[in-house]
Amino acid sequence: MEKRILLIWVLTLCFSCSPDSATEQLPEIKExxxxxxxxxxxxxxxxxxxEVKVQSNEAIFEITRILENSTQSVSSLMPGTGLDEQTLNLHFQFGYIRNEDVKLEFTSISGKKTTKTLNFNVTRGNAVKVIGFRINSFYNMNxxxxxxxxxxxxxxxADIIFSLSKLKNIHFSKATVDMRLWYLSPIYPNQQQLEWDLSQEELYISDRSIIEFGIGDDxxxxxxxxxxRSSQELSIRLTDYRDTKPTEINLSNEExxxxxxxxxEWL
Incomplete structure (x- = not known):
């Protein structure tokens, strides 16, 4: 009799716990x-x-490009809102023949973050190689x-110094390009050198681009x-020479x- 009463008590306890267990909810799994x-x-x-097209499963609030010594960012104007479709087309341009990594951090409108890295093997294509530069004369030479x-x-x-500049993308969020320093020579004191072999400097530029250069006394x-003596940089539009492909281009101004x-060096 005692065993039967004990069994009934155990079964009653089990059944009384069942409804509560059934109502327990599993933790929500966030995507x-x-x-x-x-x-x-x-x-x-x-x-x-x-361009690089960005697609995501949640609206993106901010994109940050992580560079070696700095960062660039673009974010939505209003908190809680995502970047527009146009901004999700990222713009890139590389000026050297080498492997280039693009590291990007994405922040969703809910604050989630993820990082992506793209690797590009940049090749020459139809780029022109700058192999030399010579100063034939300048005002008050000697x-x-x-x-x-x-x-x-x-x-x-004059302590000679010269520079080369070419068009470069300014920010990955826009297709805008601007003239940026490309090569800066060492200083050559007292006109010691007026001609330079640049063939080992790996200076390649699109045959549709523009080269600007300056010469100065440091x-x-x-x-x-x-x-x-000019407020304007000396410049060469390479697209004007794509048919003739001269091995040397001369610029002079008597004034x-x-x-x-x-x-x-052309291909």
């Missing part, structure tokens, strides 16, 4: 934030811009540029004088007194 990146090209070549020195002192001569501490030559 992971995922982003897919699709480049518009299969081959990336020097200086040729291309004259005094540093007046603190005597007329027979070689230190009075006085130190970022101060100098323009040997071309400003400069004469320079650029040596090129």
């Amino acid at each position: 992971a934030f995922s982003v897919t990146l699709t480049p518009s090209v299969t081959e990336v070549t020097v200086d040729i811009p291309f 004259g005094t540029w540093d007046e603190e020195y005597a007329e027979d002192d070689p230190n009075r001569l 006085d130190g501490n970022g101060i100098g004088q323009d040997l071309a 400003y007194g400069y004469d320079v030559s650029l040596q090129l």
Whole structure:
């Protein structure tokens, strides 16, 4: 009799617990934030811009490009809202023949984050190679540029420096390009050198682009004088030479007194 009463008590206890157990809910599983990146090209070549289309399973509030020593970002104007469709087409352009990594961090409107890295093998394509530069003459060549020195002192001569610039994408969120420094030479004191072999510098530029260059007298501490005496950079539109493909292009101006030559290697 005692065993039968005990069994009834155990069964009663079990049944009384069952309804509560059935009403217990499993924890909600949140969907992971995922982003897919699709480049518009299969081959990336020097200086040729291309796009990367961004798709995600949740609206994106912010995109950050993580560079070696800095970052670039674009975000929605209003908290809780996503970037528009146009902004989700990212713009890239690479100026050197090498492997390039693009590291991007995405933040959803709910605050979730994910990071994606794309790797591109940049090839030459139809790019022109700059292999040499020569200053044939400039205003007051062999004259005094540093007046603190005597007329027979070689230190009075110009301390030559030159630069090359080309078009470069400014920010991955826009297709805008602007002229940016591409190559800056060492300083050559007292006109010691006026011609340079640049064939080992790996300077490639699209045959549809523009080269701008400057020549100067370096006085130190970022101060100098323009040997071309012009507020405008000297420039060459390579697209004007695509048919003839000259190995040397000369620019001169009698009014400003400069004469320079650029040596090129075309495909």
